[in-house]
Each structure stands twice: as C-alpha cells, then as structure tokens.
Amino acid sequence: MKCDKCSAPAVLFQRYSGLHLCKAHFFADVEKKIKKEVRKERIEGTLAVAFSGGKDSAVALSVLSDLFSRRGVEIVAITVDEGIAGYRDKALESAAMLVTELGVRWQVASFEEYFDVRVDRLDERPCTVCGILRRSLLNRVAKTVGASTLATGHNLDDEAQTVLMNYLRGDIDRLLRLDHPAKEGLVRRVKPLKYVPEKEVALYAVLKGIPISLDECRYSAGVFRAEVRSVLNELEPKHAGTKYALVKGLERILGLTRREPFQLGHCLQCGEPAVKALCQSCEILRGLQSRGNEAAK
Ligand SMILES: [Zn+2]
Ligand SMILES: [Zn+2]
Incomplete structure (x- = not known):
C-alpha cells in the first residue's frame, strides 16, 4: 500500500480518515x-x-x-x-x-x-x-x-x-x-x-x-x-x-x-485547593492512617 499523500510506502491505514500514510506523513499527522x-x-x-x-x-x-x-x-x-x-x-x-x-x-x-x-x-x-x-x-x-x-x-x-x-x-x-x-x-x-x-x-x-x-x-x-x-x-x-x-x-x-x-476553598490540613474542608488526598491519607492505627491495636 502507498501513502495517499505522497506514494511512499504506507505504515498505517487510518480507517477514520480513510487515509494510508507513510512514515513522514504519519509523524506530521500526529x-x-x-x-x-x-x-x-x-x-x-x-x-x-x-x-x-x-x-x-x-x-x-x-x-x-x-x-x-x-x-x-x-x-x-x-x-x-x-x-x-x-x-x-x-x-x-x-x-x-x-x-x-x-x-x-x-x-x-x-x-x-x-x-x-x-x-x-x-x-x-x-x-x-x-x-x-x-x-x-x-x-x-x-x-x-x-x-x-x-x-x-x-x-x-x-x-x-x-x-x-x-x-x-x-x-x-x-x-x-x-x-x-x-x-x-x-x-x-x-x-x-x-x-x-x-x-x-x-x-x-x-x-x-x-x-x-x-x-x-x-x-x-x-x-x-x-x-x-x-x-x-x-x-x-x-x-x-x-x-x-x-x-x-x-x-x-x-x-x-x-x-x-x-469556588474552591483551601484544605485545612495542607492548604491545597479543596471542595470540602479537607482536600481529597488529605482525606484519603487520614483514612489510611486510622486503618493503620486500628491494625496496630
Ligand atoms: Zn506520505
Ligand atoms: Zn490537603
């Protein structure tokens, strides 16, 4: 198969565009x-x-x-x-x-x-x-x-x-x-x-x-x-x-x-943007910590 743009050998057929592309034209497309x-x-x-x-x-x-x-x-x-x-x-x-x-x-x-x-x-x-x-x-x-x-x-x-x-x-x-x-x-x-x-x-x-x-x-x-x-x-x-x-x-x-x-507030713990009082990562870390403490008991 040849490239539809230049007739060099094609490396790819793009079904969605209907085009065969050679290496150079494929790089250019990406x-x-x-x-x-x-x-x-x-x-x-x-x-x-x-x-x-x-x-x-x-x-x-x-x-x-x-x-x-x-x-x-x-x-x-x-x-x-x-x-x-x-x-x-x-x-x-x-x-x-x-x-x-x-x-x-x-x-x-x-x-x-x-x-x-x-x-x-x-x-x-x-x-x-x-x-x-x-x-x-x-x-x-x-x-x-x-x-x-x-x-x-x-x-x-x-x-x-x-x-x-x-x-x-x-x-x-x-x-x-x-x-x-x-x-x-x-x-x-x-x-x-x-x-x-x-x-x-x-x-x-x-x-x-x-x-x-x-x-x-x-x-x-x-x-x-x-x-x-x-x-x-x-x-x-x-x-x-x-x-x-x-x-x-x-x-x-x-x-x-x-x-x-x-509107976003600031996390009470780390100061990063947060929808609630704590940002998602502080909330998740707090969850991990409390489970860790449970396990340690
Ligand atoms: Zn080409
Ligand atoms: Zn935080």
Whole structure:
C-alpha cells in the first residue's frame, strides 16, 4: 500500500480518515493533532509534563520538547514514584534515558517523601488512592517549579473511556468537570494527545525510537474501565470514529453550557485547593492512617 499523500510506502491505514500514510506523513499527522490541542492554551514560561516513562507521556514529552525548546518555554518533566517495587524502578531507567536525550529538566517526587505512603503497602483500593495522590502531587510539584500549565499523556482511548464511563454512571457533575477552566491553586491542564488514538501513540514511539517503559502497573486500572475499553474497541472497527465522536461531542456540550468556575476553598490540613474542608488526598491519607492505627491495636 502507498501513502495517499505522497506514494511512499504506507505504515498505517487510518480507517477514520480513510487515509494510508507513510512514515513522514504519519509523524506530521500526529504532530499536527498535538499542536492543535496545545494551541488552545497560551503557554509561556515553564511547561510541566507529567512523565511516567510509558509510551503516552514519553511521546508527549518528546514532541512538546521539540515544539517549545526553541520558543523560550522551559520544559520540566515530572515523574511520580508511587512506591511500586519492580514497576517504577524499571520505568525510571527508561525515563532517565529520554530526559537525558532531550536535555529537559527532570523532577522525581515520591509518595513516600511527600505523603509517607507506598502504594505497595496499601491493602485496598490501590488505584483509587494512587490516582488521587498522583494528581495532587503533580499539581504541587508543577507549582513548585513555577509551571503555569501541566501537560498529561492521556490519549484518545483514555479520554473516550472516561467520557463513556461518566455517561454510563450518569455522573454529569464529573463529566462537566473534565475540561474545567483554570482555578486558583490548580495548575491549568492540557492533554496534547487527546485526539491521538492509543495505537498511533505506540506506533509513533516505536518508529521514532523513543525509549519507553513497557512495564504495566501490576494493579489493574479498574474492572469497569476495562469493560468500557473492550466495548469501545469492538465498536471502533465497525463504526470508525466512535472514540473521536465521544470526546469531540463532550467538548461541544461543554462549549454550550455556561461554565462558571466553581469556588474552591483551601484544605485545612495542607492548604491545597479543596471542595470540602479537607482536600481529597488529605482525606484519603487520614483514612489510611486510622486503618493503620486500628491494625496496630
Ligand atoms: Zn506520505
Ligand atoms: Zn490537603
């Protein structure tokens, strides 16, 4: 098969666009989608990039560093060490390779040093706890390094799953908060890979030779997400563009709703933004502590 744009050999057929693309045109297509997403925000000063070492964040970091290094924007990669033996250690090795190659600043922050917690030692709900603590820690470190914006590696598949999960649960509040305007104390988020399908992110990483960690976290991401993921992967080949339609559709709904930034207070314990008296991470840490005390008795 030949590329529909230049007749070089194709490396990919995009069913949703109907195009065969060669390597060069595939790279250009991914980079165009990333640029378009990033341009929705005005990025200056310091841009933090959440960087796990996996394919998504490695591709995001690599393209963003290319895009901004000549524009006077400093990139800081932030890696969260959750304390998962065997998984994070290896991921840190490939992360170190990429930051050295790109020459970007790198901050590693661990749950142990900030929260005195290792995910390894949790008895229950490790993914929920991990997700909340990771979000909170990324926000804190992004503020510490003076970043106005934090880029995360969520790809089209992740986003489509999240949107559909919230619809299926009827959780409209959370749905409307997915793309919230910046609020005091919370660093603005961008998702550069929001419209790049997961398979294409992987192909991009491989064809560009970007060092990535292939280790998956051994804690599963949740049964419901896995179910929604397989439903979407069944639908997509039969109805090309389903994932895109879900994500784009929500964006249109959000554009139609009047979005007044909801008021946030400050956590009584740590001072970070909070909806209730305590922020989510302090609440979760308090829960862990009291269970720990019970067990010690
Ligand atoms: Zn081509
Ligand atoms: Zn707090």
